[in-house]
Amino acid sequence: MARFDIAVIGGGLLGCFAARELSRWKLDIVILEAREDVCTGISRANTAVVYPGYDHRPGTLKAELCVRANASFGQLCHELDIPFSRCGSMMLSFGLRADAVLQKKLNQGQKNGVPGLRLLSAGEAYRMEPALAPGLSSALYAPTAGTVNPWQLGIAACENAVQNGAELRLNTRVFAMRREEHGYLLETDKGVVRARAVVNCAGLAADRVQEMLYPSSVRIVPTAGDYLILDKNSAGKPAHVLEYEPEGKEKGLTVVPTTEGSLLLGPGERENTSDYAASETGLAHVRELAARLLPGLEFGKVIRSFAAVRPNPQRPDGQRIHSFCIEHPAERFWSLIGVKTPGLTCARELGAYIAGYLAEELAAEINPRFDPTRRGICRAHDLSSEARSALARQDPDYGEILCFCEDVTKAEVLEAIRRGAVTVDGVKRRVGTGMGRCQGARCEQRIAALLAGALDIPESAVRKDGPGSEIVRAVHEKL
Numbered sequence: 174m175a176r177f178d179i180a181v182i183g184g185g186l187l188g189c190f191a192a193r194e195l196s197r198w199k200l201d202i203v204i205l206e207a208r209e210d211v212c213t214g215i216s217r218a219n220t221a222v223v224y225p226g227y228d229h230r231p232g233t234l235k236a237e238l239c240v241r242a243n244a245s246f247g248q249l250c251h252e253l254d255i256p257f258s259r260c261g262s263m264m265l266s267f268g269l270r271a272d273a274v275l276q277k278k279l280n281q282g283q284k285n286g287v288p289g290l291r292l293l294s295a296g297e298a299y300r301m302e303p304a305l306a307p308g309l310s311s312a313l314y315a316p317t318a319g320t321v322n323p324w325q326l327g328i329a330a331c332e333n334a335v336q337n338g339a340e341l342r343l344n345t346r347v348f349a350m351r352r353e354e355h356g357y358l359l360e361t362d363k364g365v366v367r368a369r370a371v372v373n374c375a376g377l378a379a380d381r382v383q384e385m386l387y388p389s390s391v392r393i394v395p396t397a398g399d400y401l402i403l404d405k406n407s408a409g410k411p412a413h414v415l416e417y418e419p420e421g422k423e424k425g426l427t428v429v430p431t432t433e434g435s436l437l438l439g440p441g442e443r444e445n446t447s448d449y450a451a452s453e454t455g456l457a458h459v460r461e462l463a464a465r466l467l468p469g470l471e472f473g474k475v476i477r478s479f480a481a482v483r484p485n486p487q488r489p490d491g492q493r494i495h496s497f498c499i500e501h502p503a504e505r506f507w508s509l510i511g512v513k514t515p516g517l518t519c520a521r522e523l524g525a526y527i528a529g530y531l532a533e534e535l536a537a538e539i540n541p542r543f544d545p546t547r548r549g550i551c552r553a554h555d556l557s558s559e560a561r562s563a564l565a566r567q568d569p570d571y572g573e574i575l576c577f578c579e580d581v582t583k584a585e586v587l588e589a590i591r592r593g594a595v596t597v598d599g600v601k602r603r604v605g606t607g608m609g610r611c612q613g614a615r616c617e618q619r620i621a622a623l624l625a626g627a628l629d630i631p632e633s634a635v636r637k638d639g640p641g642s643e644i645v646r647a648v649h650e651k652l
């Protein structure tokens with residue numbers, strides 16, 4: 174029977190970073206993930222903003238961790254070898270109500286120690302973002318805000334944890350837990366796992382996972398939000414993350430120039446649903462807000478829509494919770510329940526926070542061999558043409574382009590599969606195939622064939638993403 178020091182339940186951003194930060198100590202760590210890959214849950218679909226830290230009440234853990242995480246985010250992405258754009262953000266007001274919100278955020282941010290935060294006049298804001306709609310009243314500028322690709326970040330953290338000794342077990346759902354004399358027994362659909370400690374990072378299911386063993390004072394109430402993505406070459410794209418604070422009571426809009434060059438708009442809000450299917454009305458609302466903010470946007474260049482699900486934390490009496498819910502119901506059992514924004518920004522800090530306490534509880538020694546660096550997949554697109562030609566001479570698969578929109582070669586796809594991609598979207602999350610204008614129409618079949626060959630499965634068993642998304646069946650059904 175498998176025995177570990179720590180079982181981390183859930184391979185999203187929080188679980189991957191918890192494992193990475195725990196691997197700084199001499200501990201046997203296992204990540205138990207229900208799905209076929211990491212980062213397929215909340216961490217797959219979100220707004221991708223690295224927040225500066227003005228949104229949170231001064232003195233709270235959220236404020237402290239967010240400001241600290243933001244300051245070291247460049248270093249983190251450098252260690253993990255993934256792109257990060259510190260493009261800055263502008264929160265935008267078109268009237269008195271929103272002006273007051275901006276002023277409150279400025280005061281909060283200054284108390285939280287957010288560097289460089291300042292209010293801009295409308296004139297200054299238009300000079301920085303000429304495509305903004307007329308009628309701007311003021312803008313709150315945060316130069317430290319940025320954007321990162323969330324799944325690249327989570328996958329990199331997982332690879333780094335594994336490099337430092339953690340074990341990743343996929344397709345391994347925990348369905349029951351028992352307390353034992355020296356720790357915990359976890360029943361999974363791949364057998365029993367024993368661990369001295371448990372870290373529960375089960376995302377939308379984190380409250381139910383804790384309740385397998387201990388009561389939880391937090392309930393997760395899911396709500397969905399819709400997003401649109403515009404192609405790289407669409408006109409009127411801003412250079413900063415824009416946060417539109419409308420005058421009415423409606424929810425605002427975030428506009429993100431992503432690290433891939435596309436433009437992300439969203440999210441809207443739909444009540445009490447955990448449905449990942451995008452809704453027509455939600456998308457129409459996003460479009461309407463975006464057109465109000467940036468009238469020159471070319472909506473003919475929308476290349477994708479999707480929905481995300483928020484794990485809103487509430488008390489059992491329905492009271493909303495605004496802080497991070499870190500539960501410690503018993504010795505050596507930690508849960509992160511209902512961590513929504515800024516969970517992406519703070520994933521490393523939250524992991525480090527729990528790792529620090531657990532290392533103490535387990536009297537763990539420092540791992541002298543811990544290496545914080547991980548090498549990403551070599552991207553032909555980022556090389557000079559000379560370097561690219563030299564690489565293609567060494568490895569002809571670097572000379573064969575599979576995804577023309579994003580300029581991804583066969584060698585990169587094969588390396589993504591070698592590193593753990595088992596679905597077409599798993600490849601996409603590692604090397605960006607299918608992220609461009611054609612959304613995989615031209616490369617999906619070839620990637621599916623490579624997956625089938627590498628995994629030794631029939632092409633009809635290759636899936637786009639989760640269970641039930643077999644590509645060949647989908648094609649047959651359309652005919």
Ligand SMILES: Cc1cc2nc3c(=O)[nH]c(=O)nc-3n(C[C@H](O)[C@H](O)[C@H](O)COP(=O)(O)OP(=O)(O)OC[C@H]3O[C@@H](n4cnc5c(N)ncnc54)[C@H](O)[C@@H]3O)c2cc1C
Pocket residue numbers: 182183184185186187188205206207208211212213214215216217218219220221222223224345346347348374375376377378382398440481482483484512513514515516517518519
């Ligand atoms: C709409 C939206 C927008 C957001 N935007 C931002 C943003 O711009 N910036 C920011 O900082 N933060 C943002 N966030 C927050 C951030 O995305 C989340 O905090 C983070 O992704 C949470 O990751 P997670 O690991 O908790 O969850 P997940 O990624 O869902 O991972 C949980 C994992 O646990 C697995 N699991 C569940 N049950 C079990 C079980 N019984 N056994 C084994 N495995 C199990 C699941 O399969 C899943 O893979 C946003 C969140 C949402 C919802």
